[in-house]
Amino acid sequence: MxxxxxxxxxxxxxxxxxxxxxxxxxxxxxxxxxxxxxxxxxxxxxxxxxxxxxxxxxxxxxxxxxxxxxxxxxxxxxxxIILRRYNMELSLTKLKSVINIYNKENPLNNLKILLKYRMEHIYNFNFKNFMETNFYKESKQNQAVVALSGGVDSSFSLILAKYMGFNPVAVTVDPGSIILPKHFHFNIDNLCHDLGVEHHYITVKMDEVIEESLEGKYHPCGRCSKIIEDTVIEYAKKMDIPMVIYGDMLSSGSQSILCENKLIKINLPALLSVTKSEIKNLTLKLGIKGSGFYGCPLLFEVHKKYPHMKKFSLQRIFRETRAGALEPGEALDLAWNLFKKGK
Known part of the structure; x- marks a missing residue:
């Protein structure tokens, strides 16, 4: 036709x-x-x-x-599309430089192939179709730690890391159910089982962050993210695994892959300039569904007690929209639920 x-x-x-x-x-x-x-x-x-x-x-x-x-x-x-292509060009340049410096031919080279193919077929690229027709040999050694929260963004990163041959280890930093709800455990356990990925929960204490954010001293997301990132990096260094992969959609282009002390940090959705709808389409096939709401139970309580804190959550939604990761309609739904749920 x-x-x-x-x-x-x-x-x-x-x-x-x-x-x-x-x-x-x-x-x-x-x-x-x-x-x-x-x-x-x-x-x-x-x-x-x-x-x-x-x-x-x-x-x-x-x-x-x-x-x-x-x-x-x-x-x-x-x-x-023009903006996304430009971001991917920046990502590709940075990825090539990392491959040259660290001589990581596999699986970073697989990621380079995917990125180039996505750029060449940018108008109608489909992850499912690509994964059904292209296959990559898995590394014998664990090449990456994936920070897995159970949400759709980090789940997407784990699925892709497994498919691209990184032989990943998934790590979930667990500060308790007020930040990591029980239904996220269900997503995490099922996904790792279905993919055949080794997984570890790492318990951390965030009592100070929880208490002070509930007292209205600050918005919790920044401090919480820093503790989670530091914990995952510490695990990767301890296990001598050279890469850490996150589900961040914002640090696009040349900032989507960073090298610090011989550790390579990759924000996979941002590197590929992936949209939220693409992420949902792929993760849904493995039973991962988003909550439809923004943030965790702690953030909900903070919003409820201190409505002015919603401004900082909205900033994140707007940043993802400006970057092209969220469609305006998706952003509107998140913003509406943010205010509706926090009443």
Whole structure:
């Protein structure tokens, strides 16, 4: 089946007219169709064109999907793609320099192959399709420690690290259920079992962080993250494992892979300029679901007692949106739940 940009533009104009939307000219750069999955990707010129194609409440793209008889339609903004491609170019340059310095041909070289392929197929790259058709030999030695919280971002990083041949060890820093809820243990244990990954819980005390944040002295996330990062790095050094992988989506481009004292730190989603929807699509296939809310039970209590602290949580959501990791609609849902849950 083949679709042409001109015919899609005409159909969109017709649908908008029929449902009472004002007439606009949709600027479509290209259309790509995946015969195997019956998926259509429409590349709009920018976010305004993307909004016009989707329509209010998704009505336009919903009708278009029905009329074309496809399983799904993904509308992407070319202006967003340009930013993501630029970030990936920075990541690739930094990754190559790390490979040259540390001579880590495998599995960092596998990661380089994935990154280059993703850049070449940026409009319609699909992790599931790539993983079904490309296979990598696993390192005999543990090459990476993955910081696993049980959320979708760190779960994505573990799945990819295992697939790319890092032979990872998963480490979960456990400060107690007020920060790491019991249902996250379920995600962690099941994922590690399904992937066949060695996993360790490391208990830490965060009494001071918990007490002082509940007293309103500060927002807990920064201090909590620092303790978790230090604990994971300490474990990697103790076990003589050369790399640590995180699920951070923000430290993109050249900052997504850092070398400190011969330890390589990789923010995998950021390095690949992955979107939250891509992360959810992959992790859902292994039974990992996001909570739909922002933060942990401790943060919920802090928000409840000190509503002004929500400002700092919102800053994180906005930063991920600005970086292209979150769609505006996803950010709106998180922000809305942040205020709704904290009442």
């Amino acid at each position: 083949k679709f042409r940009e001109e015919s899609i533009v005409k159909k969109i104009a017709k649908i908008r007219s029929e449902i009472g939307h004002k007439p606009v000219e949709s600027n479509i750069i290209r259309v790509l169709f995946d015969d195997k999955n019956n998926d259509l990707v429409i590349v709009a010129a920018d976010r305004s064109d993307k909004s016009n194609i989707i329509g209010k409440g998704g009505w336009v793209v919903g009708r278009l999907k029905e009329e074309l008889g496809v399983k799904s339609i993904h509308v992407v903004s070319n202006s967003d």
